[in-house]
Amino acid sequence: MSISLLLEMALSGDPERVAVVSEGTRLTTQELSDLADGGAGVIAGTGAEHVVYVGTGGALLPLLLFSSARAAKAFTPINYRLSAEGIQALIARLPKPLVVVDERYRDMVGDAGATVMESAEFVTAAKSAEAVAEFADPDDVGVVLFTSGTTSAPKAVELSHNNLTSYITGTVEFGAAEPDDAALICVPPYHIAGVSAALSNLYAGRKMVYLPNFDATEWVRLVGEEGVTSATVVPTMLDRIVTVLESGDHPLPTLRTLAYGGSKVGLPLVRKALGLLPHVGFVNAYGLTETSSTIAVLTPEDHREAHGNSDEAVAKRLGSVGQPVPGIxxxxxxxxxxxxxxxxxxxxxxxxxxxxxxxxxxxxxxxxxxxxxxxxxxxxxxxxxxxxxxxxDDTIIRGGENIAPAELEDVLVEHPDVHEVAVVGVEDPQWGQAIVAVVVPAAGTDPDPEELRAYVRKQLRGSRTPDRVVFREELPTNATGKLLRREIVASLNDTATQTQG
Missing domain, CATH: 2.30.38.10 (Luciferase; Domain 3)
Structure with a gap:
């Protein structure tokens, strides 16, 4: 099954439904389909073998996704936060690409690609181009995404039309959304969650409201203004949204589902969010680029059952990613x-x-x-x-014993003086690796390192006690909330080198 068929099905359901809202742009399903047909014509006219997008997304993401599919070409959104050198290096790995780029990133692309078009230029051309609508073979590559490269050089993951549509049709009921349902999308376009959000919400019949540049206050405002009923965020976004909700009266009455994922979320933050939004069904979604998005889900019912449950085994499930989705x-x-x-x-x-x-x-x-x-x-x-x-790759080997950082992190994050924590291993001449806990203190606190070490020692074996506790104002993460442990280790090693010098 081709990605294109998802748009065809949505079009047959309700062509006049508002499908996309992005800043000043509002497109019905029919308008999106017409533009995608024209966009496919533009792509075909360039003779490109691959379509690349460098930009913040919004309406351009579903437009280019379906334009590429209807031109039977693979599509790759690239991380616009990379350096010019990094962006051009990734483009160079793709065959004869057409590069569509937002105006503000035009200089970052340089002369890479067989053809370079600014986003506004592509949209204008799509409005008047001769329509093309070709259904790709289901086994053909539909989307290529580069991994984040947090532990190694980025790999180019090939997702076939069948991979992507199997996920959508297996986890989403066609046309199941209510007429007033709206999804707020603020995940990056180059992430699998951004691609799957465009496909799944269109298939369900849900209006997609884009927030290309995340801001927690704007997120809360858009929920109210657009009557948003569902949203997906990464951990750092959830943390900032909770801060805004705590600072004022923001009931968010239309919001029914809030999904979070992309990286581990501390249980204190989850509990706080559950308390602030008792009417909202929370979903923890776990997946990888290579799996076309979500492969396991902790449902709203799971959250409610685990939250505050007296059965320790059930309560512990609040820290899980739930059970596998159908077909996995x-x-x-x-x-x-x-x-x-x-x-x-x-x-x-x-x-x-x-x-x-x-x-x-x-x-x-x-x-x-x-x-x-x-x-x-x-x-x-x-x-x-x-x-x-x-x-x-994150496992710490101290004195021949394998230690999972999460084991210590889950304990430390429950301390009232700890807002965030990352535990890493650094080189040590005696033990091979020493355990270092990097802590972001809770607002208004000044934690004592020895007290935090003792707190861990009371709950875990002595060999699990951090050898050191250091403090930082924030932890380094990428745009999807993944902790950049390599940067933490490099920073600690640099500090150690300077101290020795």
Whole structure:
């Protein structure tokens, strides 16, 4: 099934429904479809083999996504926050691209690509171009996304039309949205969550309201002004939204569902959000670029059941990512490939139609049975709830003992003087690696490092106690809320070098 068919189905449902709201632009489903037909004509006219977008998104994302699909060309949105050198290096890895770029980033692109068009120029051309509507083979590559490269150089993940549409049709009911339903989208266009939001909301029949440049106060205002009923945010966004909600009377009566994901969220923040918005159904969504988006969900019902539950096993599930979505199988494996049972930590493997596991220049990394190695360390409980404890690369090896940073982070973040925390391993001549807890103090507090170390020691084995506690004003994250542990380790190593010098 081609991505194009999702738009065709939405068009058959209600062509005059407002599909996209982005700053000053409002498009009905019919207008979006007409522009996508013209956009496909523009793409075909350039002779390009690939379509690239560099910009903040908004209406341009669904337009280019469907224009590319109707031209039967793969589409790649690129991280506009990269340096000019970084952007041009990624473009150079794509075959004969047409580069569409927002005006403010035009200089960043340079002369890269067979053809470069500014976004406004592309839209204008699409309005008058001869329409093209070609259905790509379902097994053809529909979208190529570059990984964030937080632990290695970015890989180009190839997602086929079938991967993407399998996820949408397996998790979203066609036309299920109410007439007044609206989704507020503020995730970056180059992230899988941005791509899947455009596809899933259109398929469900939900108005898409874009906030290309996130601001918590503006987010709250748009929820009220556009009658937003659902939204998806990353952890740093949720933290700032909660701060705004705490500072004034913002009931957000239309909001019914708030999904968060992209990185681990501290339980104190989740509990605070649940308390501020008791009428809202919270969803924790976990997925990867290679899996076409979400593969596990902690539902609103799961949140309500776990929040404050007297049964420790049930209450603990508030820190899980829930259960696998339909069509997804999961396994936890030991290093020797043995499938592990409940409560045993190992690497998470996933399998399903929405899973690609294929990279440009590398090929498929699926095993013979179609399982994809996520590189995430995880456990399953007796009820099939999935807990992600970190990346395999993040494991700290201290004195020959493997230590998951999340184990300490989950304890420290519950201390009243701790707002955020990241635990990392740094080189140590005695232990191989020393455990360092990097803490962002709660507002108005001045934590004592030894008190925090003692707090951990009371709840975990002595070998899990941080060797050091250091304080920072904030933790480095990327635009999707992922903690940049490499930057923390580099900063700590630089500090140690300067001290020794």
């Amino acid at each position: 199988e999961v396994q936890i494996r030991a290093e020797d490939g043995t499938v592990l049972g409940p409560g045993e930590p190992g690497e998470l493997f996933v399998r399903g139609e929405q899973v690609s596991g294929k990279y440009t220049g590398i090929g498929s990394v699926l095993d013979e049975q179609g399982w994809f190695p996520t590189k995430d360390i995880a456990t399953l409980d007796e009820g099939g709830y999935l807990f992600i404890t970190g990346r395999s």
